[in-house]
Amino acid sequence: xxxxxxxxxxxxxxxxxxxxxxxxxxxxxxxxxxxxxxxxxxxxxxxxxxxxxxxxxxxxxxxxxxxxxxxxxxxxxxxxxxxxxxxxxxxxxxxxxxxxxxxx
Amino acid sequence: xxxxxxxxxxxxxxxxxxxxxxxxxxxxxxxxxxxxxxxxxxxxxxxxxxxxxxxxxxxxxxxxxxxxxxxxxxxxxxxxxxxxxxxxxxxxxxxxxxxxxxxxxxxxxxxxxxxxxxxxxxxxxxxxxxxxxxxxxxxxxxxxxxxxxxxxxxxxxxxxxxxxxxxxxxxxxxxxxxxxxxxxxxxxxxxxxxxxxxxxxxxxxxxxxxxxxxxxxxxxxxxxxxxxxxxxxxxxxxxxxxxxxxxxxxxxxxxxxxxxxxxxxxxxxxxxxxxxxxxxxxxxxxxxxxxxxxxxxxxxxxxxxxxxxxxxxxxxxxxxxxxxxxxxxxxxxxxxxxxxxxxxxxxxxxxxxxxxxxxxxxxxxxxxxxxxxxxxxxxxxxxxxxxxxxxxxxxxxxxxxxxxxxxxxxxxxxxxxxxxxxxxxxxxxxxxxxxxxxxxxxxxxxxxxxxxxxxxxxxxxxxxxxxxxxxxxxxxxxxxxxxxxxxxxxxxxxxxxxxxxxxxxxxxxxxxxxxxxxxxxxxxxxxxxxxxxxxxxxxxxxxxxxxxxxxxxxxxxxxxxxxxxxxxxxxxxxxxxxxxxxxxxxxxxxxxxxxxxxxxxxxxxxxxxxxxx
Numbered sequence: 028x029x030x031x032x033x034x035x036x037x038x039x040x041x042x043x044x045x046x047x048x049x050x051x052x053x054x055x056x057x058x059x060x061x062x063x064x065x066x067x068x069x070x071x072x073x074x075x076x077x078x079x080x081x082x083x084x085x086x087x088x089x090x091x092x093x094x095x096x097x098x099x100x101x102x103x104x105x106x107x108x109x110x111x112x113x114x115x116x117x118x119x120x121x122x123x124x125x126x127x128x129x130x131x
Numbered sequence: 132x133x134x135x136x137x138x139x140x141x142x143x144x145x146x147x148x149x150x151x152x153x154x155x156x157x158x159x160x161x162x163x164x165x166x167x168x169x170x171x172x173x174x175x176x177x178x179x180x181x182x183x184x185x186x187x188x189x190x191x192x193x194x195x196x197x198x199x200x201x202x203x204x205x206x207x208x209x210x211x212x213x214x215x216x217x218x219x220x221x222x223x224x225x226x227x228x229x230x231x232x233x234x235x236x237x238x239x240x241x242x243x244x245x246x247x248x249x250x251x252x253x254x255x256x257x258x259x260x261x262x263x264x265x266x267x268x269x270x271x272x273x274x275x276x277x278x279x280x281x282x283x284x285x286x287x288x289x290x291x292x293x294x295x296x297x298x299x300x301x302x303x304x305x306x307x308x309x310x311x312x313x314x315x316x317x318x319x320x321x322x323x324x325x326x327x328x329x330x331x332x333x334x335x336x337x338x339x340x341x342x343x344x345x346x347x348x349x350x351x352x353x354x355x356x357x358x359x360x361x362x363x364x365x366x367x368x369x370x371x372x373x374x375x376x377x378x379x380x381x382x383x384x385x386x387x388x389x390x391x392x393x394x395x396x397x398x399x400x401x402x403x404x405x406x407x408x409x410x411x412x413x414x415x416x417x418x419x420x421x422x423x424x425x426x427x428x429x430x431x432x433x434x435x436x437x438x439x440x441x442x443x444x445x446x447x448x449x450x451x452x453x454x455x456x457x458x459x460x461x462x463x464x465x466x467x468x469x470x471x472x473x474x475x476x477x478x479x480x481x482x483x484x485x486x487x488x489x490x491x492x493x494x495x496x497x498x499x500x501x502x503x504x505x506x507x508x509x510x511x512x513x514x515x516x517x518x519x520x521x522x523x524x525x526x527x528x529x530x531x532x533x534x535x536x537x538x539x540x541x542x543x544x545x546x547x548x549x550x551x552x553x554x555x556x557x558x559x560x561x562x563x564x565x566x567x568x569x570x571x572x573x574x575x576x577x578x579x580x581x582x583x584x585x586x587x588x589x590x591x592x593x594x595x596x597x598x599x600x601x602x603x604x605x606x607x608x609x610x611x612x613x614x615x616x617x618x619x620x621x622x623x624x625x626x627x628x629x630x631x632x633x634x635x636x637x638x639x640x641x642x643x644x645x646x647x648x649x650x651x652x653x654x655x656x657x658x659x660x661x662x663x664x665x666x667x668x669x670x671x672x673x674x675x676x677x678x679x680x681x682x683x684x685x686x687x688x689x690x691x692x693x694x695x696x697x698x699x700x701x702x703x704x705x706x707x708x709x710x711x712x713x714x715x716x717x718x719x720x721x722x723x724x725x726x727x728x729x730x731x732x733x734x735x736x737x738x739x740x741x742x743x744x
Binding site for chain 1: 715716717718719722723726
């Protein structure tokens with residue numbers, strides 16, 4: 028089946044599924060790196076729906092936003108990984124539940 | 132003409148002594164304090180010499196002070212003949228009293244503070260007489276009130292002095308309330324507060340308006356010039372150092388009310404009812420205060436009630452349309468009453484703080500210069516011709532006789548009382564045997580030279596033709612021929628008073644006591660100042676204090692206002708106690724809340740769309 032015959036709803040369902048998996052991973056996993064990857068997953072789920080709508084409506088805006096999200100995600104990955112590295116060096120743990128020193 | 136220099140010089144003295152005086156030596160404080168006032172006096176003389184015979188008004192505009200809608204008030208100073216007279220009195224007598232204070236305050240603490248306040252007072256008093264609109268006058272008016280408060284409470288470690296200061300300040304607020312209302316009314320009716328504009332338009336206004344304005348202005352004058360029923364602060368004001376009593380509470384500040392009513396003469400001449408009220412208030416105050424003065428034992432209290440009484444005379448003059456005579460009495464009174472107070476100060480100084488006349492006596496030979504100078508003032512205030520008080524009092528009484536004869540007769544009787552209580556004080560202080568314990572010593576020259584100058588002015592001040600000089604300002608008709616009968620009657624009243632004082636306090640001292648016993652109730656009434664303070668305390672002060680304490684404090688403030696404020700705070704704390712549990716520090720719990728919120732939002736949007744359809 029050629030790509031232009033795949034209905035929009037399929038893309039959206041896939042996007043929603045990916046997003047839900049990302050949310051679930053963010054909420055239930057304890058390892059920071061896994062949480063981090065879940066965030067990336069959510070971003071990419073959103074990207075997918077942007078592209079799908081953009082293709083469907085023959086508009087370039089969706090592509091633009093997708094690239095924008097990718098740039099932000101790349102920057103976030105760089106900073107985030109640096110933070111994770113520092114946290115691990117200082118605390119010798121990656122358990123997200125122990126990262127609560129700003130509470131008090 | 133650089134009129135602004137006149138008040139600015141004392142202000143500079145105040146600033147220098149007030150800021151740095153603590154580190155100055157006493158002689159350096161003197162240089163700035165006395166120097167600034169003397170320079171100011173010199174500048175007044177130079178300005179007046181430059182103006183020649185001062186016909187009309189010389190106005191100087193410096194800057195726009197307040198500009199808002201129709202309200203346009205400039206910082207304007209003006210000088211005419213009335214202002215010229217007041218300027219000379221304020222700076223001239225003020226300079227003498229400043230010099231005297233060098234000697235009087237020599238052994239007191241807070242030397243620099245005293246002179247700083249005194250200079251500040253001079254500044255405000257000069258603004259008061261120079262101001263060319265009611266509001267600029269009011270600035271000076273309030274400023275002198277402030278300085279009066281500060282100087283009455285100069286010995287702030289003494290409870291009675293601070294109480295007296297508070298009393299003066301609070302009683303003056305009542306008067307100033309009336310003055311403020313008068314200014315509002317003037318602005319509403321005339322659209323201006325400038326003297327020139329107001330007085331030009333005043334003849335065209337309705338009599339009812341002018342009467343209301345006049346009476347409200349009178350309330351202000353009544354507070355500042357210590358007239359019935361607001362005179363109660365002035366006798367207590369004697370708690371301040373004696374030069375303050377002389378300068379502020381005898382010669383200058385308390386005459387501000389007379390000056391203000393005389394300045395507003397156009398309003399009053401078109402409001403005959405207000406004029407009559409002034410004259411009656413004046414004569415009743417003059418008589419009332421004179422009777423209290425008969426039985427006081429504190430030498431300063433006698434002169435304080437005498438001041439209230441003499442201010443009453445000035446208001447008789449103003450209320451009888453003889454504005455020039457009223458101001459004339461301001462001038463002569465400034466001479467002889469300042470002299471009486473400074474002399475009393477010299478006596479107190481000589482006796483190391485003793486003020487009770489029962490502990491004096493026989494001081495004539497011990498402090499002769501003080502005695503002779505005070506004698507000059509005593510004959511002047513008693514209206515003995517040809518000394519200053521005779522001329523001004525006679526001019527006032529003659530005007531009163533033409534308008535309302537009964538005011539004249541009460542005034543004459545009061546003149547007799549005046550002579551009696553002044554000479555009673557003189558006999559008790561200077562004649563007989565010395566009854567005190569301290570060792571009297573004559574005051575230093577820095578104190579008695581101002582006394583001597585004032586003595587000359589008290590004796591000869593009557594020959595200064597003040598009413599003649601002011602005729603042009605008040606558009607007064609030329610004076611008729613002198614009525615020698617009236618003159619003779621008032622002189623006779625004064626002489627009788629002196630004779631009775633001589634009889635009762637020197638010739639046969641036991642007479643005073645037996646006389647006091649014979650009129651027991653009246654004597655007790657007078658001795659206790661008619662219980663006016665007690666009546667005010669019960670009728671006015673107590674209800675206000677108790678009402679404030681019980682109703683305003685315990686009910687309105689504690690349960691109403693505090694309850695509201697504290698209630699809101701308690702509620703906020705309760706809500707916060709619940710909400711702070713959300714801030715767990717656990718990232719995943721935050722994320723759960725975000726998810727929960729987003730889901731609720733989507734559900735809400737879906738529902739809203741469903742409903743809209």
